Amino acid sequence: MARFEGRFSDASDLRIAVVVARFNDLITGKLLSGCLDCLSRHGIDTSETSSQLDIAWVPGSFELPLLAQTLAESERYEVVITLGAVIRGDTPHFDVVVAEASKGIATAARESGVPVIFGVLTTDTMQQALERAGIKSNLGWSYAMQALEMGSLMRALPG
Ligand code: INI
Numbered sequence: 001m002a003r004f005e006g007r008f009s010d011a012s013d014l015r016i017a018v019v020v021a022r023f024n025d026l027i028t029g030k031l032l033s034g035c036l037d038c039l040s041r042h043g044i045d046t047s048e049t050s051s052q053l054d055i056a057w058v059p060g061s062f063e064l065p066l067l068a069q070t071l072a073e074s075e076r077y078e079v080v081i082t083l084g085a086v087i088r089g090d091t092p093h094f095d096v097v098v099a100e101a102s103k104g105i106a107t108a109a110r111e112s113g114v115p116v117i118f119g120v121l122t123t124d125t126m127q128q129a130l131e132r133a134g135i136k137s138n139l140g141w142s143y144a145m146q147a148l149e150m151g152s153l154m155r156a157l158p159g
Pocket of ligand 1: 021023024059060061062063084085086087088091097
């Protein structure tokens with residue numbers, strides 16, 4: 001029997017892209033900080049001169065899939081992390097933005113064969129978003145952990 005799983009101890013040389021939405025950057029900036037803190041503490045070089053980590057900014061969560069898929073298909077990265085925040089109170093087209101972001105991110109992963117982490121907070125209020133982006137916990141940290149797990153899992157697969 002083969003057993004495949006990600007190993008965080010094998011993840012420190014992963015090549016990673018992070019795509020961040022500027023919309024609600026009060027929240028997405030905090031998610032990015034938590035994400036980079038986690039990556040750094042797992043041995044990833046997160047400095048400005050890093051050759052293993054790149055960060056791309058897009059206007060909003062709706063644009064995350066295009067960048068995620070383009071970067072995933074570039075063969076430069078082993079995992080892509082998307083970060084966004086869609087807040088129901090802010091937008092009458094909440095459902096449209098969330099649906100396009102989630103479908104598009106899933107498609108980017110499947111079509112490229114590169115894991116793309118869905119780091120888009122979807123909340124009813126700004127308060128809930130703040131709680132998930134640093135006041136209570138920072139889900140940016142969790143998205144980074146999921147990226148390390150998926151990146152190293154893909155390496156562990158045969159072929
Ligand atoms: N983008 C977000 O990331 N979060 C939101 O809450 C949001 N609201 O409220 O509309 C949002 N809209 C912008 C959208 O993602 C696109 O950038 C825009 O429609 C241009 O394509």
